[in-house]
Amino acid sequence: MKLSIIIPVYNAANTIQRAISSIDTKQDYEIICINDGSTDESQQILEQLQKSSKNIYIINQNNQGAAMSRNNALTHVSGDAFIFLDADDEFLPNSIDAMADYYQQDEHVDIVLGQIGRLNKGEWKGVYTHKPIQKFDKVNLAQCPEMMQSIGPGGKLFSAKFKDLQFDADVVFCEEHTFMIKAYKKARDIQLLPFIVYGYHEEKGSVTDQRAGRFVSYMSDAIKVRNRVMNTLLLREERIYYSYRMDELIVSYLLQAYLEHNKKLTHQLLDIVTSYMKSMQNTDYSGEAMFRIIKVVEQANKYWDKTLYKKWQETLLSVGIGRPNYYRFKFETIPKRFKFRGKLKLKQILKK
Numbered sequence: 001m002k003l004s005i006i007i008p009v010y011n012a013a014n015t016i017q018r019a020i021s022s023i024d025t026k027q028d029y030e031i032i033c034i035n036d037g038s039t040d041e042s043q044q045i046l047e048q049l050q051k052s053s054k055n056i057y058i059i060n061q062n063n064q065g066a067a068m069s070r071n072n073a074l075t076h077v078s079g080d081a082f083i084f085l086d087a088d089d090e091f092l093p094n095s096i097d098a099m100a101d102y103y104q105q106d107e108h109v110d111i112v113l114g115q116i117g118r119l120n121k122g123e124w125k126g127v128y129t130h131k132p133i134q135k136f137d138k139v140n141l142a143q144c145p146e147m148m149q150s151i152g153p154g155g156k157l158f159s160a161k162f163k164d165l166q167f168d169a170d171v172v173f174c175e176e177h178t179f180m181i182k183a184y185k186k187a188r189d190i191q192l193l194p195f196i197v198y199g200y201h202e203e204k205g206s207v208t209d210q211r212a213g214r215f216v217s218y219m220s221d222a223i224k225v226r227n228r229v230m231n232t233l234l235l236r237e238e239r240i241y242y243s244y245r246m247d248e249l250i251v252s253y254l255l256q257a258y259l260e261h262n263k264k265l266t267h268q269l270l271d272i273v274t275s276y277m278k279s280m281q282n283t284d285y286s287g288e289a290m291f292r293i294i295k296v297v298e299q300a301n302k303y304w305d306k307t308l309y310k311k312w313q314e315t316l317l318s319v320g321i322g323r324p325n326y327y328r329f330k331f332e333t334i335p336k337r338f339k340f341r342g343k344l345k346l347k348q349i350l351k352k
Contacts, residue, residue, distance in 0.1 A: 007084075136194055
């Protein structure tokens, strides 16, 4: 079997060698590196690495983002299956062959889904919220909507039949969701693996690292992506689970990060949150996710006044949720702020 390993590269001079060095496999393979208009020494390092490995192919393009880089790479895939690797991440030892072995054992398996790990005191730890899929099992999306917890392309081996799928190139935030959901839907069987195959490093300047600073554009992207995914999912149970994954575990934490960096509550912020909550109303959604967003807005910030609160009341009424008068709100809700923040901190620790 031949594997195609896709690496989008943008200003990754400090990490690309580590990423490529982590590729160890007995399979025939090619490494497709898409240099996305890097302005550092990434291209020179790739060319140097290419001299010692004929498996490395370098494709240079103007800076267009990770989605276009992956889409471009997919058009060059010549393998029977493909794997994604970000330039600042790495494969764990023997993980590629483990995924390849399970893929080849059953002709009906179209995706092998391994676990993603984050370094914690020098040890790779799995993602806490991925516990429902940390097991040996063959499933499909209808049987196991929990696989949407692992909604990024890392740590997975895909059949080459999926190389015609596309990442959303018109967004930056959550641009992988549509690709992943379509692949999960299309797959006959998906082999879940309980062990960590992929090591994730959060580098400064990454999309997740920038989430507070680019809040407005990310929220706009989130609405677009959410609508596309909801229109793709056929079963109500799948849509409810995606709401939990997107609304509660991504958007509410994006909102929290913004409020922690910007202490002043504004009309613009409430307009953005209102737009998002109304977009939730257009589809199935998790009630818990909706109230998680409400809780973040109300308790992660103490800078409320009568005008802002009146606007917030109108927002909630538009989605069928009542709220007390302003003085009762200040008395009953605002004092819970510090307790709420403590619970969030604990949840963040558990997720790492």
